[in-house]
């Protein structure tokens with residue numbers, strides 16, 4: 001059994017601590033709008049200032065996602081995206097980047113279909129640093145969370161505003177890597193966050209766990225990123241990035257150099273938010 | 281109140297985590313978990329409360345019109361020259377289908393939980409109409425999610441829902457049919473956790489829905505058992521029902537699972553299983569995870585859910601309730617399929633010979649019966665669940681029957 005023996009997430013959060021700043025996590029859907037452009041974006045994200053990457057595994061029925069990421073998922077599938085291809089992208093990415101943590105985010109069915117063990121082995125070999133599987137709550141830990149633990153691969157848990165003191169211990173029990181705090185009650189890309197509420201929730205969460213806490217869902221701007229990382233360990237931006245991809249497509253729905261350039265420009269802007277640069 | 285069952289029964293599932301063998305479960309986002317757990321708790325409390333059941337019994341009798349008759353279909357029986365055919369006439373329920381059996385139960389639970397707003401998904405629109413109806417009765421706000429395609433092909437039901445005061449959301453995401461309506465309803469529910477109750481229309485979704493919906497539909501089979509003893513002094517030999525998500529079928533079947541009765545579920549074969557244009561998840565799918573449970577699904581090599589196809593909007597779903605997947609694998613129930621055209625022929629035949637215009641969904645069950653009944657002996661008794669009436673389907677059916685020269 002070839003287990004995961006990297007520590008990219010741990011090293012990142014240690015470094016962030018040293019640098020006295022929060023991290024920036026960037027979500028893109030693998031193969032959106034196609035493999036070539038998606039891979040180019042992925043490879044250039046770290047240089048533009050992304051500290052961590054969440055690579056979405058496209059799924060036909062993304063139950064927890066709003067219209068923006070739904071559309072990204074469908075674009076990816078239409079261009080031939082698949083779980084196999086997502087893993088190939090990670091492998092390519094790792095040829096030139098051995099430092100930036102990359103976690104896979106998505107839904108369980110493609111993994112179940114691929115075979116859990118097969119998936120874990122291939123994901124670790126490709127250079128994946130963790131898994132965020134939206135539709136696997138702690139009640140279903142036997143499916144993938146515990147097998148991932150056996151392979152030493154972080155299984156990142158989502159907590160929500162409804163995760164109260166009674167629910168939290170259940171959620172945190174088998175959590176590893178970091179905690180992903182879902183900052184709004186709803187689906188991705190629909191609302192903006194209420195910073196004060198999120199701050200209180202993160203504070204409460206810290207009483208229950210020593211793991212780093214990243215905040216996502218509803219974070220869109222440099223200011224959001226700056227606000228959120230003033231009290232959490234990382235901010236994750238998804239729909240805002242995917243929106244830029246969508247906006248950049250030509251009338252046939254095809255991406256271009258502009259797609260890559262626009263995404264990277266937004267990432268640079270957001271990255272300034274975690275580095276406490278003055279907003280121009 | 282459902283009675284507890286003896287050991288060695290097929291009727292005691294699911295386990296406390298909602299599993300029927302490897303099927304079922306609670307595969308939902310953490311944002312949904314507290315809602316699902318709340319529903320489970322409310323259901324558990326209601327289930328053991330005699331007041332809940334007597335309240336439901338009142339509405340079953342005086343509002344839905346239960347018990348529904350068990351009717352001997354004598355002209356079809358004569359026509360086929362084989363086994364005796366009975367219809368369990370759930371199409372005579374208020375609102376014209378079995379869906380209201382479940383809706384009344386869940387609406388009462390929503391009320392007990394103090395919820396004032398209801399959401400529902402619908403395919404054929406029968407579940408949407410039933411939900412809108414209960415909401416009118418109980419003064420609850422109602423929003424129904426329906427695939428944009430279904431909004432067109434089931435227009436009369438859209439009008440009925442609106443008339444009853446419900447808001448119909450036309451869902452354009454994905455393939456714009458039932459599965460997408462369910463995705464959308466789940467997404468909406470997450471953002472309205474405090475006020476809204478989600479009434480799922482079939483034995484799918486996360487635990488406790490498959491169990492809860494089944495228990496509300498079991499009235500169909502319980503009545504059938506009693507009525508059959510009255511009519512024939514014995515158990516039926518064969519039960520047949522159509523399967524979309526599988527709620528009318530499990531409602532008829534479940535009370536008979538431990539009895540010496542042959543049970544057959546009929547999926548929609550659409551244009552034919554080999555064409556891939558069908559909705560037969562057991563015949564043509566394999567296990568996967570969608571909408572909160574593990575079950576048989578239509579999916580491609582990558583685990584992406586594929587579109588179902590059936591002329592019947594109510595059967596046009598790429599999954600099936602998890603308990604059916606379990607009963608399929610244990611071999612207790614035989615699952616077969618009938619095509620669009622076979623269903624249309626049965627639709628026409630039943631209308632002409634019995635004066636009963638069946639919904640397209642149970643027409644699939646009749647279509648299968650048509651294949652087997654003539655070779656069965658005269659003392660063999662078949663009960664089919666006539667789970668809906670066909671008025672809603674006329675717009676889709678009439679041109680097709682004209683084409684087939686069956687009008």
Ligand SMILES: Cc1ncc(COP(=O)(O)O)c(C=O)c1O
Pocket residue numbers: 377378403404405406407481482483522523524525526527528529593594595639641642667668669
């Ligand atoms: C009349 C009728 N029968 C059957 C179905 C299929 O659902 P189920 O398999 O849950 O009974 C529907 C669904 O809309 C329906 O309207």
